[in-house]
Amino acid sequence: xxxxxxxxxxxxxxxxxxxxxxxxxxxxxxxxxxxxxxxxxxxxxxxxxxxxxxxxxxxxxxxxxxxxxxxxxxxxxxxxxxxxxxxxxxxxxxxxxxxxxxxxxxxxxxxxxxxxxxxxxxxxxxxxxxxxxxxxxxxxxxxxxxxxxxxxxxxxxxxxxxxxxxxxxxxxxxxxxxxxxxxxxxxxxxxxxxxxxxxxxxxxxxxxxxxxxxxxxxxxxxxxxxxxxxxxxxxxxxxxxxxxxxxxxxxx
Amino acid sequence: xxxxxxxxxxxxxxxxxxxxxxxxxxxxxxxxxxxxxxxxxxxxxxxxxxxxxxxxxxxxxxxxxxxxxxxxxxxxxxxxxxxxxxxxxxxxxxxxxxxxxxxxxxxxxxxxxx
Numbered sequence: 001x002x003x004x005x006x007x008x009x010x011x012x013x014x015x016x017x018x019x020x021x022x023x024x025x026x027x028x029x030x031x032x033x034x035x036x037x038x039x040x041x042x043x044x045x046x047x048x049x050x051x052x053x054x055x056x057x058x059x060x061x062x063x064x065x066x067x068x069x070x071x072x073x074x075x076x077x078x079x080x081x082x083x084x085x086x087x088x089x090x091x092x093x094x095x096x097x098x099x100x101x102x103x104x105x106x107x108x109x110x111x112x113x114x115x116x117x118x119x120x121x122x123x124x125x126x127x128x129x130x131x132x133x134x135x136x137x138x139x140x141x142x143x144x145x146x147x148x149x150x151x152x153x154x155x156x157x158x159x160x161x162x163x164x165x166x167x168x169x170x171x172x173x174x175x176x177x178x179x180x181x182x183x184x185x186x187x188x189x190x191x192x193x194x195x196x197x198x199x200x201x202x203x204x205x206x207x208x209x210x211x212x213x214x215x216x217x218x219x220x221x222x223x224x225x226x227x228x229x230x231x232x233x234x235x236x237x238x239x240x241x242x243x244x245x246x247x248x249x250x251x252x
Numbered sequence: 253x254x255x256x257x258x259x260x261x262x263x264x265x266x267x268x269x270x271x272x273x274x275x276x277x278x279x280x281x282x283x284x285x286x287x288x289x290x291x292x293x294x295x296x297x298x299x300x301x302x303x304x305x306x307x308x309x310x311x312x313x314x315x316x317x318x319x320x321x322x323x324x325x326x327x328x329x330x331x332x333x334x335x336x337x338x339x340x341x342x343x344x345x346x347x348x349x350x351x352x353x354x355x356x357x358x359x360x361x362x363x364x365x366x
Contacts, residue, residue, distance in 0.1 A: 034279060034364065034366075035363070036362065037361060039358075043262055044258070044357060045265070157257075182338060185337040186288075218347045221348050
């Protein structure tokens with residue numbers, strides 16, 4: 001790379017800030033006063049190691065854990081309320097609720113009768129594997145069950161943090177822009193399933209479902225889609241089938 | 253703003269490694285960030301300097317190297333450099349492209365004073 005202006009030969013960009021007085025520190029290597037040690041450690045090594053422990057614990061107990069991610073207001077909690085009410089005779093379900101503040105979502109889930117723990121992250125913009133490990137300790141989980149982890153409403157940061165889930169489910173509602181998958185590609189790339197929620201409102205909106213799916217598929221060709229309305233109930237059967245199929249997949 | 257969480261983690265792991273090695277000073281930390289890792293290098297740099305200042309690493313140079321990704325076209329099998337999730341195959345213009353690499357987020361090395 002050119003040292004004067006930073007122009008690049010295409011092999012990757014290096015940005016170096018030199019601290020006055022230390023600019024010639026490489027020179028000192030020859031005197032063996034300084035040495036460089038190779039680490040090659042993952043920045044998120046601690047999070048990933050704890051996430052792997054969560055995943056192994058959940059796998060052994062045949063608990064399907066799903067990390068629900070979306071922007072605020074897409075209907076994550078409403079989808080969970082409906083899912084728990086519709087499937088509670090069939091499957092044991094528990095929820096970890098992540099929000100910066102308040103226990104409102106946990107109270108809504110609790111009203112359905114499901115096991116729930118609220119994690120308040122304070123200033124934090126995402127859940128991490130340690131928060132989930134602590135929440136799991138407090139939950140009375142059943143073997144052969146479902147664990148929904150409702151992440152903090154944020155389409156950016158939660159994409160980076162593995163919690164130990166089996167899959168990320170990204171939710172987009174039709175009151176949002178259909179180009180969100182391209183504006184927030186990391187999240188749509190990290191997800192296995194995309195729920196397109198609030199379809200009962202489509203007659204009143206200009207949201208183009210096909211365009212949304214195409215834009216998401218460009219970011220993640222393997223992404224699955226289910227269109228549903230947690231309020232009217234249209235399409236929820238396909239979501240339940242997806243849950244059943246993935247839960248049964250834990251037995252194989 | 254997950255860059256702050258990452259900066260805290262980098263500084264913590266750097267200090268642990270330096271203590272293990274018996275270093276009296278950390279001159280430089282070399283960090284590798286993939287272009288698809290979801291990390292803004294400028295923001296991480298800012299956070300590292302802010303965290304470092306509070307943690308006795310005010311003179312430490314945090315050197316961030318960005319690394320690219322490779323796209324593999326699933327239609328015509330072409331291989332090409334990619335720097336975003338939204339890539340079209342330069343040979344056949346298909347958007348059915350699998351991406352390899354670019355998600356690196358590592359502390360490569362430390363330069364320390366014994």
